[in-house]
Structures are given as C-alpha cells and as structure tokens.
Amino acid sequence: MDEPALIHAAQHGDLNSFNTLVLAYQDALFNTALRILSDEEQAADATQEAFLSAFRAIRSYRGGSFKAWLLRTVTNACYDELRRRKRRPTTPLEPGTEDGNEMETPRWLADPALSPEQQAEAEELEHAIQHCLESLPLEFRTVVVLADIQGLDYSDVAKAIRAPLGTVKSRLARARLRLRECLQGFWELLPAAFRLQEGSRA
Amino acid sequence: MTTPSFRDIEQLSAYLDGELSHTDAVRLETRLGTDPQLASAFEALRQSRAVLRHLPQRRAPRNFTLTPKMVGQKPPLPRAYPFFRFSTALAAALLLFTFAINAIGPLSLGAMAPAPSYGMGGGGGAATEEPAMALEAPAATEAPPGPEIPPAPALVMPSATQMPPPAAADSARAAEATPEAQPKQGVEEQAAAESEAESIEQAPIPLSWQIALGVLALVNLSIVFLMQKYASSKWRE
Numbered sequence: 547m548d549e550p551a552l553i554h555a556a557q558h559g560d561l562n563s564f565n566t567l568v569l570a571y572q573d574a575l576f577n578t579a580l581r582i583l584s585d586e587e588q589a590a591d592a593t594q595e596a597f598l599s600a601f602r603a604i605r606s607y608r609g610g611s612f613k614a615w616l617l618r619t620v621t622n623a624c625y626d627e628l629r630r631r632k633r634r635p636t637t638p639l640e641p642g643t644e645d646g647n648e649m650e651t652p653r654w655l656a657d658p659a660l661s662p663e664q665q666a667e668a669e670e671l672e673h674a675i676q677h678c679l680e681s682l683p684l685e686f687r688t689v690v691v692l693a694d695i696q697g698l699d700y701s702d703v704a705k706a707i708r709a710p711l712g713t714v715k716s717r718l719a720r721a722r723l724r725l726r727e728c729l730q731g732f733w734e735l736l737p738a739a740f741r742l743q744e745g746s747r748a
Numbered sequence: 749m750t751t752p753s754f755r756d757i758e759q760l761s762a763y764l765d766g767e768l769s770h771t772d773a774v775r776l777e778t779r780l781g782t783d784p785q786l787a788s789a790f791e792a793l794r795q796s797r798a799v800l801r802h803l804p805q806r807r808a809p810r811n812f813t814l815t816p817k818m819v820g821q822k823p824p825l826p827r828a829y830p831f832f833r834f835s836t837a838l839a840a841a842l843l844l845f846t847f848a849i850n851a852i853g854p855l856s857l858g859a860m861a862p863a864p865s866y867g868m869g870g871g872g873g874a875a876t877e878e879p880a881m882a883l884e885a886p887a888a889t890e891a892p893p894g895p896e897i898p899p900a901p902a903l904v905m906p907s908a909t910q911m912p913p914p915a916a917a918d919s920a921r922a923a924e925a926t927p928e929a930q931p932k933q934g935v936e937e938q939a940a941a942e943s944e945a946e947s948i949e950q951a952p953i954p955l956s957w958q959i960a961l962g963v964l965a966l967v968n969l970s971i972v973f974l975m976q977k978y979a980s981s982k983w984r985e
Contacts, residue, residue, distance in 0.1 A: 725796045
C-alpha cells in the first residue's frame with residue numbers, strides 16, 4: 547500500500563483511495579474507540595464518524611503519522627459519543643460489576659482462531675484490562691490507550707489530545723500506576739505469560 | 749532508600765518509553781541500581797505496559813468504508829451530460845423568447861417600423877397624405893378631360909333630349925366624383941386585408957420554429973433525466 551499516494555489521491559476527492567486507507571486502519575480506530583468507550587456499538591459509531599470526519603478534513607493533513615492523525619479524529623469522535631451518552635444514558639452492553647469474577651463473557655469477544663484455552667485466557671485478560679481501563683478517568687484512559695495500546699509516541703499523543711507533552715507524560719505515569727493497582731486484583735486471573743515479563747514490542 | 753515520589757514515577761514512566769533525555773536517563777539508571785523501591789516501582793510500570801501491549805486487538809465488526817452518499821458526492825455523469833443540460837436550457841429559453849417576441853411583435857413592429865404600415869395605409873401619417881395625393885390626381889386628370897367630356901354629352905343631348913346644362917354639369921360632376929371615390933375605397937380595403945393577413949401569416953417567429961424548439965427541449969430534458977437515472981442506478985450504495 548502506497549500510503550502517501552493514497553492520501554494524496556484522497557485529498558483530491560478520491561473516495562476509493564480513502565477507503566483503502568479505511569480498511570488498513572479501521573481495526574486500530576475501532577479498538578481505540580472500544581477501549582475508550584467500552585461499548586462495541588458506540589465504538590463502531592465513533593469509528594464511522596471518525597472516518598467521515600477524516601475524509602472531510604483530509605486536506606488539513608500535513609504529513610507526519612497518518613495513524614496518529616486518524617487516532618486523533620477517533621478520540622474526538624469518542625469524546626462526542628461520551629457527551630451524547632451523558633445526555634441520553636443507555637444500558638451498557640457489558641453489565642458493570644465491582645467484582646471482576648462475576649463479569650460475563652459477551653459473545654462478541656469470541657475469536658474462532660484461538661483454541662478454547664487460549665480464547666479463555668484472552669477473554670480473561672481482556673476483561674481484566676477493560677475493567678481497569680474503565681475505572682480510569684477519561685483523560686488518563688485516552689492517553690494510556692493511545693500510548694500503550696496503539697503505540698503512539700508522546701508527541702503524537704500530545705497532538706491527538708491537544709495537550710502539552712508534560713501533561714501526556716504525567717497522565718501516562720498516573721494511568722500506569724492506577725492500572726497496576728487495579729490489575730493486582732486480577733493478577734491471579736491473568737495468563738502467566740503476562741504476569742512479570744515485558745512485551746515483545748518493548 | 750525512600751518511597752518514590754510522583755516525580756520519580758513520571759521519570760520512570762518516561763524512561764520506560766525512551767522519552768527521557770540522555771542525562772536524566774543515566775542519572776535514573778544509577779538510582780535504579782541502588783534503590784530497590786524505585787526499581788520495584790519501575791517493574792510495576794513495566795508490567796502494566798506489558799499487559800496493555802498484549803491486549804488482544806479486536807477486528808472491526810464491519811467495514812467502515814465510506815459511500816459516496818455518506819460523503820455527499822454525486823454520481824459520476826457521462827461527459828455529454830453538461831452539453832445536453834445546456835442545450836435543454838438553451839432550447840427552453842429560446843422557446844420562451846419566441847413566445848415573448850410573438851406576443852409583443854405586432855406592437856413593436858407598429859412602433860419601430862413605420863415604413864411598412866405607411867405603405868398599408870394604417871399609420872396616422874399616411875392617412876393624411878394619401879387623400880391629398882388622391883385629390884391631386886383627379887385634379888390633374890380633370891383639367892385635360894374637362895374640356896373633352898362636356899362636348900360628348902353636348903353632341904348627344906341636342907339630338908335626344910333637351911337636357912338642361914346644369915344637369916349635364918351635375919352628371920359630369922358625378923362622373924368626376926366616382927372615379928375619385930372608388931380607387932380610394934379600394935386602396936383602403938386592400939390595405940386592411942393585407943395587414944390582417946400579414947399579422948396572421950407573418951408572425952415574427954413561425955409556429956414551426958416554436959414546435960421545433962419545444963421538441964428539442966423535451967428530447968434533451970428526457971436525455972438529461974435518463975442520464976441521471978442511469979448514473980444513480982449504477983451508483984453503489
């Protein structure tokens with residue numbers, strides 16, 4: 547995929563080129579929205595809205611990481627979605643409980659590519675992390691999702707949330723500390739591979 | 749060995765991401781080697797990040813590609829579309845123009861082109877001049893026959909009846925008056941008939957042109973409409 551050429555074409559109104567970019571980045575944007583919103587349907591809405599906004603504003607893209615630019619758009623869409631949610635509260639897809647052991651596995655988490663054991667582990671891990679992410683204040687959650695889940699560097703996160711670099715650094719440190727405390731409660735549930743070792747992307 | 753401050757945690761977090769300056773990184777590494785609590789905090793942050801980085805990435809539940817309708821784009825129309833659209837508008841405009849011309853045509857001709865109406869005797873100026881010419885003409889012809897006509901009755905009358913001279917003079921006057929009135933009346937009738945015929949038959953824009961323009965406009969409009977329908981039907985939702 548010749549990303550610069552596709553972006554250039556999209557900037558001149560070529561929808562097919564833009565849709566190629568959509569297919570390349572839709573998983574990243576959807577996951578970001580899902581981790582921030584904790585609701586698949588709302589995450590899908592925010593993702594769609596983000597791509598629509600991105601197409602309309604693509605002429606304002608002036609280089610740099612296109613993924614970071616798109617993630618900034620989806621972050622804004624998530625904030626809009628949360629504002630709407632405040633105005634019109636809806637029943638959450640996943641029943642929120644204080645006790646992580648009682649959380650039920652939603653059907654949409656099932657991944658047929660994994661063995662039943664791996665799937666159970668993945669679901670466990672995902673549940674625990676999602677639960678802890680939800681416990682974070684929105685601004686901390688957003689930073690940790692962009693930096694640790696999507697792998698953006700500090701400057702890209704700063705651009706995405708329109709905050710100074712120092713704020714990103716501070717929020718990320720606080721978010722990691724809080725997550726560590728939260729995950730302590732699930733440590734026994736986490737797969738052994740994730741207990742005390744650094745990830746492959748470190 | 750003290751409990752790490754939040755400033756230390758921030759430094760550790762940034763160090764983990766390689767976002768610390770070289771000087772600060774070296775200083776922190778020295779402290780990590782000597783401070784177990786700082787090292788423990790660093791390990792906790794590292795674990796948190798490791799877990800987050802291994803969070804399974806979910807696949808999008810559907811494709812989020814945009815449709816032209818979503819972004820407000822119009823279907824691609826054939827290259828000839830602008831031509832037919834323009835010609836439709838032009839034909840319609842010309843048709844309206846012909847109606848307007850035909851509606852005001854006679855008035856504008858009367859006011860703007862006095863020469864033809866002058867010839868037809870319809871104009872006000874012509875009405876005053878024409879009788880003068882008509883009067884002059886008999887007067888010119890009256891002078892030569894004047895002496896000739898009276899002799900003719902004069903030759904007959906003595907042999908038939910004794911017609912009094914005043915009667916002969918009257919008949920002569922009547923004979924003089926009829927040739928003068930008849931041509932004048934004939935000219936007026938002919939002029940009126942001609943003007944009527946011309947106003948009907950010679951409208952500024954012939955009806956056939958109007959029909960042609962109307963047909964052209966309708967045909968082009970149909971083509972434009974069909975082009976739009978065809979483009980829309982091919983347009984993927």
